[in-house]
Each structure stands twice: as structure tokens, then as C-alpha cells.
Amino acid sequence: LSRHKQQDDALRDMERMYGSIFENAIEGIYQSTADGRILRANPALARILGYGSASELMAAGVNLAERAYVHPEQRAELLRLLERDGYYADQEFQIFRRDGTTIWVSDNSRAARDADGKVQYYEGTLQDVTPRKQAEEALAQSEEKYRTLVDMSQDGVFLGEQGKIVYANRAFAAMLGYSPDEMSGFEFTELLVPEERDSAELFSEAHTPEAGHELHELHFRHRDGKARLTAAVTVARISYRGKPAVTGTVRDVTAQKQSEQDLLRSAYHDALTDLPNRAFFMEKLQQLLERTGHRSSDRFAVLFLDLDRFKLINDSLGHSFGDRVLVAIARRLRACLRPADLIARYGGDEFTILVENASALDDATAVADRVHEELARAITVDGHDVFTNASIGIVISAPHYKHPDEILRDADTAMYRAKAAGKAGYVVFDDAMHESAKANLKLETELRLALQRSEFRVFYQPVMEIGAGKLSGFEALVRWEHPAQGLIGPEHFLAVAEETGLIIPIGWWVLETACTQFASWKKRHKHIGDDVTMSVNIANRQFAHWVLPQRVARVLDITGLKPKHLCLEITETVFMDNPDLAVETIARLKSVGVSLQMDDFGTGYSSLSALRRFKIDTLKIDRSFITGIERTRADRAIVRTITVLAADLGMDVVAEGIENTRQVELLRALGCRKGQGFFFSKPMSTADADKYLAALAPPKS
Ligand code: C2E
Ligand code: MG
Ligand code: MG
Secondary structure (H helix, E strand, O other), X not given: OHHHHHHHHHHHHHHHHHHHHHXXXXXXXXXXXXXXXXXXXXXXXXXXXXXXXXXXXXXXXXXXXXXXXXXXXXXXXXXXXXXXXXXXXXXXXXXEXXXXXXXEEEEEEEEEEOOOOOEEEEEEEEEEOHHHHHHHHHHHHHHHHHHHHHHHXXXXXXEEEOOEEEEEOHHHHHXXXXXXXXXXXXXXXXXXXXXHHHHHHHHOOOOOOXXXXXXXEXXXXXXXXXXXXXXXXXXEEEEEOOEEEEEEEEEEOHHHHHHHHHHHHHHOEOOOOOOEEHHHHHHHHXXXXXXXXXXXXXXXXXXXXXXXXXXXXXXXXXHHHXXXXXXXXXXXXXXHOOOOOEEEEEXXXXXXXXXXXXXXXXXXXXXXHHHHHHXXXXXXXXXXXXXXXXXXXXXXXXXXXXXXXXXXXXXXXXXXXXXXXXXXXXXXXOHHHHHHHHHHHHHHHHHHHHHHOOOEEEEEEEEEEOOOOEEEEEEEEEEEEEOOOEEEOHHHOHHHHHHHOOHHHHHHHHHHHHHHHHHHXXXXXXXXXXXXXXXXXXXXXXXXXXXXXXXXHHHHHHHOOOHHHEEEEEEOHHHHHOHHHHHHHHHHHHHHOOEEEEEEEOOOOOOHHHHHHOOOOEEEEXXXXXXXXXXXXXXXXXXXXXXXXXXXXXXXXXXEOOOOHHHHHHHHHOOOOEEEOOOOOOOEOHHHHHHHHHHXXXXXX
């Protein structure tokens, strides 16, 4: 009995234990009919399905099969498993709760059969896995989002393993003319242009890029085999599915690169001659200076070429013809240089050549010789044979040059020396020139100070009617009363003043001073004839100044001087600089009413037709012809010709630099009626000129 009792006790213990598990389990435990009606349920199942207690659930007569929200395919699979194995495990599906909401459950189920194998009931456990499912779904969704982002990205994105593309997005594929699917399996080496095959190692998992060098510019080959794609590529090394892999982005920068290059090219390129331009030359020179800065052993030379008489070609044959001459010259220059020499069109008719590693001066002068030889041959453009050569200034590198501008400045100075010495020559910039350049710089500063301190003076030289010995006018001539050096003549400072533009303020001042002075003399010395004039020299830069006619009109207005009393002296060179502008300026000055005189006539270039075009009143024969008039037949002939020419064109003539009686007589005989020179009077200070005028007064009766 006691054994029975013991057995009973053990049995009861076990039942209690199972009962406790059944009651307290977290999983829902069920027993159901073959068609899903719940036979037994634990509290957990009631809770999972949204009921207060197991009895409530039972009372509701819930059918699990009806509540389950299973995809037909999954349902078929479950039945198949039960049929075959008698159970299934961890099947996940959704199930409707009491309130109609759904949750995700994981189900384990077993079919209990009778001896005939007929299903008596099902038993199993259900677990609420909704939180995990939601997390998974969120993850899937965000993955989906990223994937869409990557797929739709404008930039190419790739994933690679062992040198091969595993995945390429649409953008990357499209860049190369493929579909994304076609891209996978490609080796990076196959995608790159042949000459960049070696760069494929960038895509290797083992490659370790230098810090800060993760962005590469690579060139890919398009599917068509022709187009090259310039791409900015980033590569990063990652672990993908537990294996090392690479991923990165590809941006198509072909168009950008092209326009950068175009821009660079147009900024550094002369469109007419196809040569590099000034900016490029200066940049190169700058780099060279930086590179060779401290090593005086690496020498180089700069040649500055200015074509001789090119302006004449342009003016006489037209600008487009001139352009074609420039193109031909550029080609010829390029051809006669070594490939390593850099030639640029510096501007207008100026070219610059950089000769690197010029071991000695000889190298540079050899280049100059070659250029002269080449240009000595005629250039044929449109059937015209054109001859032009170049004046060349040469600078040899020296440690004191810090800036390209300094080199070009000196080369320019040397070029001007070459021009002055005669055409088709070269001059090497030397220490003496350096000294004079320095002196000019000093002079410039002093001239500015002189203007501020009012150190300029005007001297007046009488112009006479040769026959009558009567005063015809004055020429105003500038002087500089230097506080230390005394009176300085214009030959010592005008060149620098003209170069620096200081001639403009100086010139305005002379114009005002001379007009003011003459107006006051006319008031004080009533005997001054009404046809007596004041001549003022106008520099080319002043003449080219648009405001000149207005200025002149204003000065006349302020001083009360009549326009016919003022005469402006210009030289032939103003017509060479810009003939059209000259014609216009002369017309504007004429309408102000002043007269115009061509100074130093005979020394420059002027054609007879030009003289007719420019409405000049007086020709002033240059002193050099007057000096030779007694001894040289040719000079006499020139003076006679000018006099006759002037008479024919209705112009007056003035001879300058008359120093003796013989010259006066000859000039009278040649028909020249006016003159000025030391023979009559030297230029005088204001005070002296004032006395001179007083002395001219007729004796009071
Ligand atoms: P220019 O206009 O041909 O002036 C005549 C120059 O010849 C003056 O030199 C004058 O002193 C000089 N001269 C006059 N008669 C004789 C003579 O019998 N024998 C010799 N040997 N020389 C004589 P200056 O005053 O030294 O002026 C030189 C040049 O400077 C002028 O030549 C003119 O081109 C320029 N210049 C003078 N003043 C001014 C000015 O205010 N503005 C501008 N733009 N140029 C000026
Ligand atoms: Mg003059
Ligand atoms: Mg003169």
C-alpha cells in the first residue's frame, strides 16, 4: 500500500510540476483539434492572444487555424512538414489577437496520432516574437533605404572583392555604358584605360593608401572603347560578410576637367599665334626663379623681341594682314628654336623667349642670331613679300632677380637700346644699364617731389620774322630748378617723365603757366602785336589724352587768352602712334581755335599724303638741317623742299636752331620767313623775357 502511496505521491509531484510549468510558462502552450479549435490552453497563451485568462480563452472557442494569418505557401509548407515529420519548429507567422490587432508568433507544433496514424490532436507552443520582428523589419527597411540611396545616387558606388566588382550601382554602370548587372564580375584592370592598369592596385584589399591620398583621379574606359572617362575615385577598405572588401565612389569629372583645361588653356594661350601667352611665360619664369633661386649655376636667359616697323605693316596693309604676318612669324620663330626653349607672344608685336640652362651668354646670343637670320628672309602672306626683323633685348639670369617683372623690365630696356642702335640688332642688359635704370628710378622719385615743390620753371625763346627782325612769338620751354644742381634742361628729365607719365602733370602746368604769363604780358606790354603767339610743346602722351582739347579751352578761358594766340607743338610721331585718333584730336583742337605746329619736322616718318590729312598750320624744320645748311647741299635742298611743300599746302615754316648770320641769309634766300635760335636769343627766364619785351617798346614820343 505504502508502495502505491509512494508511487501515487511521486505521480502527484510530477503532475504538480507539469501543472506549474503549464501554468507559469512564458510560452503559450496549447492542445488543439486537427482543424485548430483549442482544447487546452495555458494562461500565457491567453495573454498572448489578448484574453484575461485561459478559461476566458476557452469560453471564446478560439480556433488557432482561423486566427493565424499565414501565407498560403507557408501554410502548405507547414502541412507538408507535419505530414512528413509529424512536427514543425520555429515557424513564424502573424496571428490575430482578440482586439483584431496582429502580432508575430513563433510556433512549434506536433501532431498526436492514434494507433491507426490518424491525427487525434495537435499540441505545441507559441511565442510572441513581435519586438524582434519589428526590429528586423526596421533594419530591412533602412537597408532598403540605403540600397535605394546607393542605387539612385548620382555618384557611382561600387563594392569589390579580390580585384573584381561585386556590385556597381546604376550611375557607375551608366558612366561606362553598362547595366548594373553587367558590371559585376568585371576586373578593375579591365575597366581602367590600358596605361593606368597599374592603378588597379588601389582597389586591392591589401593596399594601404598614404594618409590624405584616398581621392584618386583615374581614367576609365567606356564600353564603346573610345571614350575616356576622367573620374574622381575614393576607395575605402571594409569588412563585408566577414571578408575584407573594398567599397568606394566614382564621380565623373570629365566635363569639369575639360572645361578646367580649356580655361587654363585660354588663360595661358594666345589664340592668334597658338603660342603660350604672357601670363604663361611669366608663370614659367616665376617657377624657374623659385627653382633656381639660390643656385647661380642654373642659368637661364630671357630674350625680348620687338618687331621692327611692324606698325608700318599694320597701318599700310591692314590689321588682318598684320595678324597673318604675326602668325607666320610665330611659326617661323617656333621652328628655329630648340624644343626646350619656351617662346611666348608677350603682346602686340612682342615675343619673349626663355632659354633654360643657358650655360653662357653665347647660348643666348646664338638664339638671337638664329632669330635674326630666320627673320631676314621675306615672309610671304597673300602673295606679298614682307620684310620685318626684330630688335632683341637679352637678360641673363642673376641672383639679384627675385621677380619675373624685374627680368622683363630689364629685357625691355635692353630691347629699346637695340632699337635705338639700329634695327635687327640685339643688346645684352649689363651693369651699366642696370645703373642707369637705377638712376632713372631715382630721377622719377625726384621728379614727383619737384612737382610737389614747384621746382619747374618755364623759359621763353623768341621766334622771329627773319626778314623784318620782328617778334613773331615765343616758345615755352620747361626747366627744372634743382635745389642742389641748379637749372636742369629738359634733355635730362623728359625721357623719364614721358616713360612714367609724369609728363602729363608737368605738361599741364607748362601750358597753364605759359598762357597765364602771355596773357599778363599782353596786358602789360601793349605794343605786343596781335599776331604774336605763344608756342607750347605737347608730348605724345598728352596729345593722346582725351581731355586735351577741353583742357586747352579751359586754360584759355581762365587766362582770357584768345585761341589764336596759342600754338601747340606736336611731333610727327603722334601720327605714327594712332593716326585716326590724331586726326580726330586735331579737329577738336581746331574747333577750339588754336593753331598747330609740327615740331622737329624732317626727322620722323611722315608721308606727304599724311600731311594733307592732318590740318597742321606750321612746319618747324628741325635744327639738324639748319646746322648743316651752310656746308651741305643736301640740307639746303631739304630746307627748300620743305618750304615749297609747305607753301603749296598753305602752311607756314619756322626754322629752329639758327645760330649765325649766314644761316639767316640762306634761309631768307630759300624762302623761309620765320626762325628761332641763339642768334636771336636764347630761351629766357620770365624776368629776362619781361625785360626783353619792355626793350621792344617803341620809344615814347
Ligand atoms: P624743341 O621743342 O625742338 O625746342 C627747341 C630746343 O632747341 C630747345 O631746347 C632750345 O633751347 C634749343 N635751341 C633753340 N635754339 C637753339 C640754337 O640756336 N642752338 C641750339 N643748339 N639749340 C637751340 P630745350 O629747351 O633744351 O628743349 C629740348 C626739347 O625738350 C624741346 O625741343 C622739346 O621737344 C622738349 N621740351 C621742352 N619743353 C617742353 C615742354 O614743356 N613740354 C614738352 N612736352 N616738351 C618740352
Ligand atoms: Mg618745340
Ligand atoms: Mg624742335
